[in-house]
Amino acid sequence: MNEYLQLMKSELMVILIIFILLFIKLGKGLPNGTLLSLVQLLLLINVAVSFGFNETGRIFNGMFVHNELAGFQKGILSLAVYLISLLCSDWLKDHEHMPEFFMLMLSALLGMFFLVSSDHLLMFYLSLELASIPVAAMANFDLERRKSSEAAMKMVMSSALASGIMLFGISLIYGISGSLDFATIWGSLRNEPLHIMAFVFLFSAFAFKLSVVPFHFWTADVYEGSPVAVTAFLSVASKGAVSFALFNILYKLFPNLSAPWYTLVVVLSIITMLIGNFFALRQDNFLRFLAFSSIAQVGFILVGLSGQNNQVISSVTYFVLVYAFSNLAAFGVASVLRSQLGIENISQLKGLYKTSPALAWALALGLFSLAGIPPAAGFFGKLFLLMSGAAKGNYWFITIAALNMIVSLYYYLRIVRLVFSAPEGEQVQEVKILKPVGLGLVICSAGIVLAGVVSWIYDHISSMV
Amino acid sequence: MNLILIILIPLLTGLAILGLNEKHARTAALAGAIMQVVIAIGLYLAFTQERSIGNVFPILFEQQYQWFPALGFSFHIGVDGISVAMILLTAFVVIAGVLVSWNMEKMKKEFFFFLTLLGFGAYGFFVSLDLMVMFFFLEIAVIPKYLFISIWGSGNKDYSANKLALMLMGGSALILVALMGMYFSMPPELRTFDMVKLAEMNIPFSLQRWVFPLIFTGFGVFTAMFPFHTWVPDGHSSAPTAGSMFLAGISMKLGGYGCLRAATYLFPEGAHEYSGIIIVLASIAIIYGAFATMMQKDLKYINAYSSVSHCGFVLLGIGMLTKTAITGAVFQMVSHGLMTALFFAIIGMVYERTHTRMVADMGGLLKVMPFIITTLYIAGFASLGLPGLSGFVAEMTVFVGSWENQTFFHRAATVIACASIVVTAVYILRAVGQVSMGPLKYSSDQKDDARWNEKWAAVILIAGILIMGLAPFWLNDLVSPGVEVITNKLAGK
Numbered sequence: 001m002n003e004y005l006q007l008m009k010s011e012l013m014v015i016l017i018i019f020i021l022l023f024i025k026l027g028k029g030l031p032n033g034t035l036l037s038l039v040q041l042l043l044l045i046n047v048a049v050s051f052g053f054n055e056t057g058r059i060f061n062g063m064f065v066h067n068e069l070a071g072f073q074k075g076i077l078s079l080a081v082y083l084i085s086l087l088c089s090d091w092l093k094d095h096e097h098m099p100e101f102f103m104l105m106l107s108a109l110l111g112m113f114f115l116v117s118s119d120h121l122l123m124f125y126l127s128l129e130l131a132s133i134p135v136a137a138m139a140n141f142d143l144e145r146r147k148s149s150e151a152a153m154k155m156v157m158s159s160a161l162a163s164g165i166m167l168f169g170i171s172l173i174y175g176i177s178g179s180l181d182f183a184t185i186w187g188s189l190r191n192e193p194l195h196i197m198a199f200v201f202l203f204s205a206f207a208f209k210l211s212v213v214p215f216h217f218w219t220a221d222v223y224e225g226s227p228v229a230v231t232a233f234l235s236v237a238s239k240g241a242v243s244f245a246l247f248n249i250l251y252k253l254f255p256n257l258s259a260p261w262y263t264l265v266v267v268l269s270i271i272t273m274l275i276g277n278f279f280a281l282r283q284d285n286f287l288r289f290l291a292f293s294s295i296a297q298v299g300f301i302l303v304g305l306s307g308q309n310n311q312v313i314s315s316v317t318y319f320v321l322v323y324a325f326s327n328l329a330a331f332g333v334a335s336v337l338r339s340q341l342g343i344e345n346i347s348q349l350k351g352l353y354k355t356s357p358a359l360a361w362a363l364a365l366g367l368f369s370l371a372g373i374p375p376a377a378g379f380f381g382k383l384f385l386l387m388s389g390a391a392k393g394n395y396w397f398i399t400i401a402a403l404n405m406i407v408s409l410y411y412y413l414r415i416v417r418l419v420f421s422a423p424e425g426e427q428v429q430e431v432k433i434l435k436p437v438g439l440g441l442v443i444c445s446a447g448i449v450l451a452g453v454v455s456w457i458y459d460h461i462s463s464m465v
Numbered sequence: 466m467n468l469i470l471i472i473l474i475p476l477l478t479g480l481a482i483l484g485l486n487e488k489h490a491r492t493a494a495l496a497g498a499i500m501q502v503v504i505a506i507g508l509y510l511a512f513t514q515e516r517s518i519g520n521v522f523p524i525l526f527e528q529q530y531q532w533f534p535a536l537g538f539s540f541h542i543g544v545d546g547i548s549v550a551m552i553l554l555t556a557f558v559v560i561a562g563v564l565v566s567w568n569m570e571k572m573k574k575e576f577f578f579f580l581t582l583l584g585f586g587a588y589g590f591f592v593s594l595d596l597m598v599m600f601f602f603l604e605i606a607v608i609p610k611y612l613f614i615s616i617w618g619s620g621n622k623d624y625s626a627n628k629l630a631l632m633l634m635g636g637s638a639l640i641l642v643a644l645m646g647m648y649f650s651m652p653p654e655l656r657t658f659d660m661v662k663l664a665e666m667n668i669p670f671s672l673q674r675w676v677f678p679l680i681f682t683g684f685g686v687f688t689a690m691f692p693f694h695t696w697v698p699d700g701h702s703s704a705p706t707a708g709s710m711f712l713a714g715i716s717m718k719l720g721g722y723g724c725l726r727a728a729t730y731l732f733p734e735g736a737h738e739y740s741g742i743i744i745v746l747a748s749i750a751i752i753y754g755a756f757a758t759m760m761q762k763d764l765k766y767i768n769a770y771s772s773v774s775h776c777g778f779v780l781l782g783i784g785m786l787t788k789t790a791i792t793g794a795v796f797q798m799v800s801h802g803l804m805t806a807l808f809f810a811i812i813g814m815v816y817e818r819t820h821t822r823m824v825a826d827m828g829g830l831l832k833v834m835p836f837i838i839t840t841l842y843i844a845g846f847a848s849l850g851l852p853g854l855s856g857f858v859a860e861m862t863v864f865v866g867s868w869e870n871q872t873f874f875h876r877a878a879t880v881i882a883c884a885s886i887v888v889t890a891v892y893i894l895r896a897v898g899q900v901s902m903g904p905l906k907y908s909s910d911q912k913d914d915a916r917w918n919e920k921w922a923a924v925i926l927i928a929g930i931l932i933m934g935l936a937p938f939w940l941n942d943l944v945s946p947g948v949e950v951i952t953n954k955l956a957g958k
Contacts, residue, residue, distance in 0.1 A: 311535070374604045380533075383641075387536060390645040398645060402638035409634055410627060413608075417615040417626070420575070455533045462535040 007057045007066040010050040010074045014110045017042045018103050025099045036085075036093055039102050040436060043082040051075035062181065063120040068464040073116050073244050073317055080237045080324045081109050086440030087332030088229035090339040093434075101141055104134040105233060112241035119252075121170050121180040124245070128166070131241060132159045132209070135234060139226040151225030158218040162208035169201030182252050189256050199254050199261060206249065209242040210298050211291075213272040220279075223291035228338055231287055232331035235294045240320040243301050247313050250305060258308060265306045266397050273299030273404040280411050284345050286334050289411070290327070293370060296408055297323060303401050304385030307392055314462040315384035321457070322369065322381035325447035329366030332441055333359050340431045348428065352419045355430045360419045362441040369448045371412035372405055377452030384458070466511040468526050468542050468592050471552065474500050475559075475585040482578045491567055494577035498560035501584065505556035512549050513943070523950045524594065524661065532598070537648060537656050541594040546947035547795055550940060551591045551722055554802045557929050558714040559584045562707035564922035565810045569617075576617060579609040580707055587715045596644055596658040596727060600637065603687075603719060607633050610716065613708035614700060625696075625703035632696040636686030640723075643679035647672060663731050664954065670734045677735025681728040681743070687720025690780055691750035694773045701769035706813025709765065713772050714806035718798045721779040725794065725951065729783055733955045736786060741874065743784030748878045750777035755888035764812045764822045767896055768805060771848060774885060775801045781882055782863040785875065788945070788952040790866025793859060795944050800855035800933060804847040807926040810919070811841045815900070818913050824896050829905035836915045838901045840923045845897040847930050849890045855933035860886070 005012065020042065024030055030038070054071030058064065085092070085102070092098050111130030118124040136159060140152035174180060176195060177188040189195045204215065211219040223231045254261055276296030283289035304315045336359065337343040353360035369378030382405065390398045433441075451457050478497025482490045508526075515525050527543035544552070562580055569576050586606030593599040607630060614626035648656050650672050657663060668676075686693040697717075701709045729736045754774030761767045775797065782794025814837050815830065816822050831838040847854035850861075867879040915923065933940055 314535070368608065373608050374601050379601070379604065384536065386641070387645060387648075391649050393649060395642060395646050399638075399642050402642050403635070406631055406634045406638055410631060413611055413615075413627075413630060416612070417623070420572075420612065420616050422571075455531070455538075458533055459535060 003057060004059060006053075006055055007059055007064070009053075010046065010071070010078065011110060011113050013046050013049045014106050014113065017046065018106050018110075021099045021103050021106075032093055032095075032098055035098065036089060036436075040082070040085050043078070043085050047075060047078045047082050050078040058119070060123075062183070063123045064114070064117050065119040066117055069313065069317070069461075070116050072461065072464060073240075073320075074113050076317070076321050076324060077109060077112050077116075077237050077241055080240065080328065081105060081233070083324070083328045083332075083440050083443060084229055084232050084236075086436040086443075087328060088227075088232070088335045089434050089436040090336055091227060091229060095141070097141070101138065101229075104138050108132070108134040108138075108233070109237065112237060115241050115245045118245075119182045121173065121182070121185070125163075125166065125170060128205075128209070128245070129163060131238065132163075135230065135238065138230045138233070139222060141230065142227045145225070147225035148227065149225075151222045154218045155222050155226075158208060162205045162215075165201050165208075166205030169198050169203075169205065172198035172201065182248075186253055186255060189254060191257055191260060196257060196260050199257055200264070202249060202253075203261070203264065206242060206246050207268065210239060210246070210301075211295050212268050212298055212302065213275040213295065216272070216275070216295050219295060220288045220291040224285055224288045228287070228331055228335035231290070232328060232335070235290065235331070236324045236327050239294065239298065239301075240324065243298075243305070243316055243320060247305060247316060251312070262306055262308065262392075265302050266394065269299050269302035269306065270397070270400055271299075272296070272302065273401065277404055277407040277411075280408070284347055286344060286346050286349075289346060290330060290334070293408065293411070294327065296404065297370070299404070300382060300385050300401065303389040303397070306397075307388035307390075309388065309391045310465060311384070311388045311391065311462070314458070314465050315388040317461050318458050319381040319385055322377040322448070322451055325444045325451065326366045326369035326376070326378050329362050329441060329444035329448065330370070332437060332444065333363040333366070336431055336433065336437055341429055343428070346415055346418065349415065350418045350428070351422060352428050354422070355428050356433070358433060358438070358441070359431065362445055363419060364416045365445050365448050367412040367416055371409050373409075375453055376448050377450075378448070380452040380458070466508050466526050468508075468528060468544065470504055471501075471508065471588045471592060472542075472585065474504060475581050475588060479578050479581040479585060482574060482581060485574070487573050490574040490577050491563070491569070494563045494581060495560075495567075497581060498556075498563045498584075501588075502556045502560050505553045508544070509549055509553060509943070512544065512546070516946075521946075523947065527594070537658055538597045539595055539659060540598055541659055541661070542592040542598070543594050543661075544592055545950070546943040546945070547722070547725070548591045548947075550795060550799055550944055551718060552588060554718065554799050554929075555584060555587045555591065555715050557925055558710060558802060558806045561806055561810060561922040561926050562710045564918045564925075565710065565813060566705070566707040567918040568916075571617060576613075576705075576707075579612055580711070583609045583711050583715070587719060590719055591722065594660045596660060596663075599723070599727065600640060600644065603640075603723070604634075604637055606716060606719060607637070610700070610704070610708065610712060613711075614704045617705040617708065618703040619705070620703045621699070622703040625699035629696045629700035632686055632693065636683040636693070636720075638683075639679045639686075640683035640727075643676045643683065646679075647676045660726070660731060668732065673732040673735035674738060677728055677732040678739055680732070681724055681739070684720045684723030684728060685780070688717045688724065688779060689720075689750065689773045689776045691746045691753060691773075691777070694750060694754070697773050698766055698769040701772070701809070702763065702765040706809060706816075709768075709809040709813075710806040713768070713809060714802040717772065717776055718802055721776065721783070721794065721798045724780065725783055725791065729786075730951045730954060733957070736955060740784045740786055743780060744875065744878045747777045747780035747784055748881050750774065751781065751882045751885045752888075755885040755892070758892045759888060761892075762823055762825060764815070764824060764896065764900075765809070767824070767892065768808045768812065771889065771892070772801070772805055774889070775805070775848070778860055778863050778882065781878070782866060785863075785867045785870060786952070786955055787866045787869045788948055789869060790863055791948045791951060792941065792945055793862030793864075793866050795948065796855075796859035796862050796933075796937070796940065799940065800847070800859040800930070803855060803926050803929040803933070804844050807840065807923065807930070808844040808848065810922055810926070811837055811844060814915060814919050815841075819907050821907075824899050827900045827906060828903035829901070831901040832905060834914045836920060836923075840915075840927065841897055841900065843927055843930065845893045847934070849893045850886055853931075853934050855930045858934055858937040
């Protein structure tokens with residue numbers, strides 16, 4: 001029993017929070033403001049629980065594995081959820097169904113925790129489902145907006161399709177190897193057509209979740225239609241968890257197929273970066289823009305994942321951490337502007353610096369980091385992904401990736417320029433930054449500045465591998 | 466001398482500026498700039514002191530800290546004579562830039578913050594001895610330039626800002642790919658980004674052959690190597706005064722320094738392989754830049770195109786691979802940095818008063834602003850290479866060094882480059898004459914001369930130009946041991 005408590009501490013903590021919320025909801029209930037502060041406090045504790053005291057071990061007949069790295073990855077995901085709860089306070093504090101929102105989000109988080117830890121295809125599938133179905137319900141949380149329902153519908157459809165494809169892949173693997181356990185499967189997979197087909201089906205499901213081109217079509221609409229909190233969760237936590245899981249698939253389940261999957265990952269990575277970048281160039285809706293920019297970032301994660309060396313998982317984990325800080329800074333600003341002023345378009349950001357310098361700085365830092373400009377941590381994140389990819393010796397691929405960074409620079413800088421330029425005509429109105437939002441932005445900015453320059457964080461991650 | 470100070474002071478100044486209110490930002494910036502000058506001069510004194518007591522180790526004041534050891538980086542800093550010269554140049558240009566922008570009205574605080582940040586990037590770049598640390602600082606110095614142009618700039622600023630940022634980032638992408646290629650092509654136990662260690666290694670020719678051109682071109686974009694010079698005219702003309710000063714005075718030198726230190730020094734066989742191409746491109750830049758300048762009517766464009774031509778001398782000197790020529794290239798970097806910063810400062814001052822930069826719309830300015838126009842003469846003379854000023858010393862050294870090569874090809878290139886001086890004299894004298902002489906073309910109250918801050922900025926830069934022009938030996942003593950290390954490596958010793 002003690003072992004279960006120790007290895008599943010973060011999962012149990014999340015379940016505990018869900019139950020607390022459930023009882024509060026069933027009982028008399030609390031005023032929204034108090035409840036929000038309580039949830040934020042609980043989530044902070046959850047972050048601490050996830051990062052601290054991680055031990056190595058396997059339970060449930062080896063279906064569930066926990067180690068230091070998995071603990072760190074769960075910590076990143078918990079941190080993302082904590083930051084979202086802070087940054088989206090504007091929207092959450094007035095929402096009549098706030099407890100339900102958190103219950104759904106935490107259920108999805110629970111799914112992600114299991115996903116990171118699973119070492120068995122059945123567990124893997126179940127946790128992926130647990131991580132995606134609640135998100136579809138969350139996408140519909142702006143009850144009065146039609147686009148929100150549309151987003152939820154698209155999310156459900158694409159998730160269902162992805163699950164179907166994945167199940168088919170899993171059944172093929174079961175047919176080949178007669179087992180669902182990672183450790184026994186990998187040895188029986190070889191470079192044969194049927195085995196490659198099984199891999200392609202399994203990979204496609206991940207490509208859906210990660211919105212790798214050509215499986216990205218749901219992304220922009222869902223990002224635009226969903227509440228900002230949900231979009232942030234999808235683009236940071238969901239992408240992060242799936243990237244961690246994809247590493248397990250590529251390196252633990254299909255190491256014997258590394259030649260074919262390398263080609264596939266390289267090709268998809270190039271297309272994903274190109275499409276993400278070139279579509280992001282033309283967007284005016286801020287959330288759609290972030291959708292395409294996150295597609296481009298996924299292309300970069302694939303560069304790192306293709307590396308086939310011992311830096312791969314540390315560079316991906318580090319990038320997801322940095323990406324969480326940077327992207328959430330941008331989403332935090334988007335959330336404040338949308339809920340207080342109804343601003344959704346990039347062109348409306350003109351002159352933001354004049355009226356709310358703090359928001360402008362946070363946004364600029366986030367965008368600099370996404371663009372990969374030092375001293376922001378994003379620079380190091382991308383640099384390490386590129387280095388991980390370059391270790392394979394495929395320099396054309398790295399050159400294309402580096403050139404893509406330049407394209408992305410153009411659109412990130414465009415926003416920074418607008419934010420700092422003098423307003424003409426209508427000014428952006430002043431916004432009130434709530435305390436939790438301020439705290440969230442400070443954490444994000446500090447993360448962006450410190451996570452890179454202080455090399456200790458990366459060293460810590462690479463020491464766990 | 467602790468080199469960390471050189472990086473720390475601008476950083477702390479920048480943070481202080483952000484924390485202060487609008488009014489005090491400029492005071493903090495000036496205080497920081499003065500401290501930088503003091504430290505730079507102190508560094509120079511400490512460096513010569515060490516040399517005079519017989520410390521012949523090429524790199525002094527070394528420090529090394531762990532920084533991402535898993536990936537082969539280390540925060541390794543140190544200076545040789547070339548870096549000290551560059552640091553002095555940076556300190557001079559930064560303080561002049563702060564003084565010239567003293568009466569900045571729009572978003573002062575942010576302006577001075579970004580100016581200080583640029584200085585931070587440049588200092589860090591010049592002291593770093595690890596290629597990745599160098600790259601990190603190089604990138605830091607790009608984005609403030611973009612913001613300078615797009616926020617405080619004029620004219621077609623969005624286009625210029627994008628062009629500048631994208632081209633410079635393109636250059637750094639080449640450098641990045643080359644660095645990774647170099648790193649991963651070596652056997653695992655030898656992999657490093659440390660320049661000192663790399664210089665001691667024998668990197669195989671097959672590797673040098675493709676890494677050298679990428680790194681050289683990447684840094685070449687920064688220093689306006691033909692055909693990657695197109696960002697220079699647009700960027701310089703749209704930038705605010707201090708921005709242009711910094712761009713031409715320091716930023717283009719980052720490229721020259723990188724070409725010398727990261728490309729030529731570490732990959733000598735590659736340098737021999739490609740020196741012909743470098744010389745051809747440099748000669749084209751020199752001649753093309755000079756003739757293109759003749760056609761310009763806008764003072765800022767005149768100086769921007771002439772910068773293309775003058776920076777061609779830097780690349781020419783490096784491409785010639787002789788000790789004198791490379792020393793000349795370093796001289797030219799310092800000289801061009803000082804005089805072009807002075808030129809841009811004056812153009813800014815003139816524009817503020819006459820509200821035009823078109824040569825044809827000006828005239829008779831010597832009467833109303835004697836100090837400013839006299840300074841313009843000095844900058845112009847330095848630019849066309851009048852003996853006694855810095856330009857002469859630098860260009861002469863490059864020519865002499867180039868002539869040391871015996872082949873027809875090298876001599877032809879030298880002659881062509883020399884011929885550009887005539888063209889330079891034509892455009893400089895014509896522009897300066899039209900601006901200063903003739904009837905006055907704008908109404909003035911006769912008291913439009915430089916204010917105290919502008920006078921100081923000019924005096925500081927002129928002092929640099931004069932010292933270098935009249936007493937070039939002190940710079941030679943400082944630089945030539947560093948150059949010798951590079952030429953020894955080139956000669957295969």
